[in-house]
Amino acid sequence: MGFMTRNTAVTSALVVGCLVFSGLGGSVGAAEQEQKSSANAAGSGWSAEVASDGNSAITLDENQTKTVEKINTYFNGMKTLQGRFVQTAADGEVMKGKFMMKRPGMFRFDYARPSMQVIISDGTYLAIQDHDLKNEDRVALDQTPFRVLLRDDVDLLRDSLITEVQENDTSLLLALRDKSPDTPGRIRLVLDKAAENLELKEWVTTDAQGLDTRVEVGNVEKDTEIDASLFVITSPKNPFPQ
Numbered sequence: 001m002g003f004m005t006r007n008t009a010v011t012s013a014l015v016v017g018c019l020v021f022s023g024l025g026g027s028v029g030a031a032e033q034e035q036k037s038s039a040n041a042a043g044s045g046w047s048a049e050v051a052s053d054g055n056s057a058i059t060l061d062e063n064q065t066k067t068v069e070k071i072n073t074y075f076n077g078m079k080t081l082q083g084r085f086v087q088t089a090a091d092g093e094v095m096k097g098k099f100m101m102k103r104p105g106m107f108r109f110d111y112a113r114p115s116m117q118v119i120i121s122d123g124t125y126l127a128i129q130d131h132d133l134k135n136e137d138r139v140a141l142d143q144t145p146f147r148v149l150l151r152d153d154v155d156l157l158r159d160s161l162i163t164e165v166q167e168n169d170t171s172l173l174l175a176l177r178d179k180s181p182d183t184p185g186r187i188r189l190v191l192d193k194a195a196e197n198l199e200l201k202e203w204v205t206t207d208a209q210g211l212d213t214r215v216e217v218g219n220v221e222k223d224t225e226i227d228a229s230l231f232v233i234t235s236p237k238n239p240f241p242q
Contacts, residue, residue: 057161064165068156071174071191074198075154078103083220085109090211099217104152105141106231120233121146127233134236145178145185170194171201184208 060068082100089095097111105123116132126146127138141147148159156162156176163186164175175188188204202216 057163058165060157060162060165064162065157067165067167067172068162068174070198071172071189072154072156074191074200075149077197079223080226081220081222082224082226084218086216086218088214090213100226100230101150102226102228102231103150105146105150106228107146107150108230120231121150122231122233125233129236131236136236138233143182145183145187147183148176148178149187164188167193172198 078101080100080102083098085097085099087095087097095111095115097109097115099107099109101107105121107119107121109117109119111117116130118127118129118131120127120129121141124141125138126141126144127136129136141150148154148156151159156174159179160176161179162174162176164173166173170193172191172193173188174191175186177183177186185208186206188206190201190203192199192201200217202214204212204214206212
């Protein structure tokens with residue numbers, strides 16, 4: 001995707017490959033403290049097969065297939081989620097804010113001040129808006145890896161190329177790409193096994209330029225009512241739905 005404005009460049013890596021929902025019950029502050037250790041999670045104690053180039057699909061064994069199916073079940077069991085997030089860009093810039101999601105396909109990121117940025121998906125389009133400069137970039141949701149994670153029926157074995165599966169005593173790690181050649185970027189998910197039904201702790205996205213963006217989440221509430229009007233895209237220059 002080609003997001004051209006400087007303001008959207010800060011969040012373009014997030015949009016290329018991120019996932020906007022999770023079930024981590026910890027605080028955002030704790031997520032920040034654990035960021036460094038999480039980045040090195042694939043160390044001692046992990047068992048894995050990893051595609052050598054980070055892009056090709058690996059051949060899954062029976063246990064790895066079951067792991068991916070568990071993750072499918074985790075995502076398919078969600079209705080709505082909302083909470084806080086901490087985003088760390090490739091250049092080290094940290095941004096915070098709140099997010100909300102309503103399956104299938106709808107989500108919203110509101111960045112905390114001084115940023116005036118908002119990312120919204122209405123299920124058809126994804127918009128990156130800067131309400132300070134009154135500009136917007138918009139792309140079809142199907143042109144982003146969001147589509148495999150926000151479908152009404154999530155099936156990562158069917159719709160994605162699995163490039164990495166790792167597991168230790170407490171966590172699962174899954175990396176994937178969309179099967180579509182028109183959808184750039186990779187997503188690397190870390191999930192907590194200690195939770196009753198798995199809980200997503202963080203994700204790292206790699207955009208078409210090879211830049212990583214880490215997003216950690218906390219203070220999450222599941223399956224609460226969220227007004228669908230919050231996912232309606234309105235232009236920063238026009239208060240009416242487009």
